[in-house]
Amino acid sequence: MSEPAASDDWVNPLRDSRDKRLPRIAGPCALVIFGVTGDLARRKLMPAIYDLANRGLLPPGFALVGFARRDWSDEDFGKIVHDAVRDHSRTPFREDVWERLSEGLRFVKGSFDDPASFQELASTLATLERERGTGGNHGFYLAIPPDAFPVVLKQLSEAGLARSNDSQWRRVVIEKPFGHDLASARELNAVVNEVFPEDTVFRIDHYLGKETVQNILALRFANQLFDPIWNAHYVDHVQITMAEDIGLGGRAGYYDGIGAARDVIQNHLLQLLAFTAMEEPISFEPSELQAEKIKVLSATTLAQPLDETTARGQYAGGWQGGTRVVGLLEEDGFSQDSTTETFAAITLEVDTRRWAGVPFYLRTGKRLGRRVTEIAVIFKRAPHLPFDRTMTEELGQNALVIRVQPDEGVTMRFGSKVPGSSMEVRDVNMDFSYGQAFTESSPEAYERLILDMLLGEPSLFPVNAEVELSWEILDPALAAWAAEGKPEPYEAGTWGPPSADEMMHRTGREWRRP
Structure with a gap:
């Protein structure tokens, strides 16, 4: 018919x-x-x-x-x-x-x-x-x-x-927080699931509702351009950063005793890692997405030894945006003996065929240089056989940077010849901005997540296994830090303690300065 x-x-x-x-x-x-x-x-x-x-x-x-x-x-x-x-x-x-x-x-x-x-x-x-x-x-x-x-x-x-x-x-x-360690997370999950079955539980991670986070899936799986190089053959390392320029005045009741790693790395940053490193799902059905994220988190561990592959700090007084600010220990509600870290950095290994040998560096902190959340995929250097050293001395490594906030978009960094009679190659950027490419403004994360809950659409909500695996990954670092005592101080307005830079320098790498 x-x-x-x-x-x-x-x-x-x-x-x-x-x-x-x-x-x-x-x-x-x-x-x-x-x-x-x-x-x-x-x-x-x-x-x-x-x-x-x-x-x-x-x-x-x-x-x-x-x-x-x-x-x-x-x-x-x-x-x-x-x-x-x-x-x-x-x-x-x-x-x-x-x-x-x-x-x-x-x-x-x-x-x-x-x-x-x-x-x-x-x-x-x-x-x-x-x-x-x-x-x-x-x-x-x-x-x-x-x-x-x-x-x-x-x-x-x-x-x-x-x-x-x-x-x-x-x-x-x-x-969040979904517990403060693996044992408490399991206890909390048991309490919740005793009343509500797991398929009716929606754990809000508002970062997963951001358009740019969801765009990781579109960028990776809707474009043939990136898939062939999204692996250990071409990627040198990955940096995932969530930096804030604000302090913790007035938030002692929530933050003291929690710290940067529990507050951000365990949930937001490990979820961003999962989206970045996961294999292509069969479909975007919730069960398929969750299965691939669980596979990645199951294969993820802290790089050893922890005293060389992790760093933590606590902000001291300094200058931020032209204003003199106090350190954490002078903020209202924090004691002089507080061992709460306001900066945390860890090195992770993803033991899969795609990512074997590629370190993932995760960092977060308060009172850093600026407010930014980004995923930076840093590629290996080209051999540069036709070029001598002077031609490429100003050339860095190629990078693909997914900006989650505040200026949502994607930047590609690659080498280009400098105009002139000599052969000189220098880094240039190719930039995509959500604000310029689309006339419609992006919905707030909570709009998307509340609607998904009302629709019974759990794709963007972590399930029990994801929460517990995240704590399994992070708990050894938390235990090691607890045994160390006080975090290393760093000046407000900088990019964290010296130990974070040393962590990178040991492998010949350095943090991006967004």
């Missing part, structure tokens, strides 16, 4: 259903936020939910429920959300969108250890199901400290709110 003739107002439904370019809209549902009074909810979650509504990606009957001990009415909660949206949303404020969204806002006053509060929450969700058509589909966002997880999960279970069935889904969202 022939296909109907094409017309301007007719779309082939079969072709339409297979078009992956079309945005997916969440079905009927309600989202409950625990920790709704916190900074994360105000600055990230509420604005992201509004931005999703503004883009037409939430269902008409979507409901947002806040749970906290505050003595708020639904109207008070609506004012809090309204102000957060006005101050922090990415997309323009539209009154008609806000009015639709505000109709589904509800607030439940209660404490985590009070069963009656969770019965009230269950009653509120049942009412929303009748009045808003949420279908009994509920997501629970735990924007709370991990030590509060067990009691909240138990209350959700006892209130009958955690059980999914064939017609209704229940999902839970967890923010």
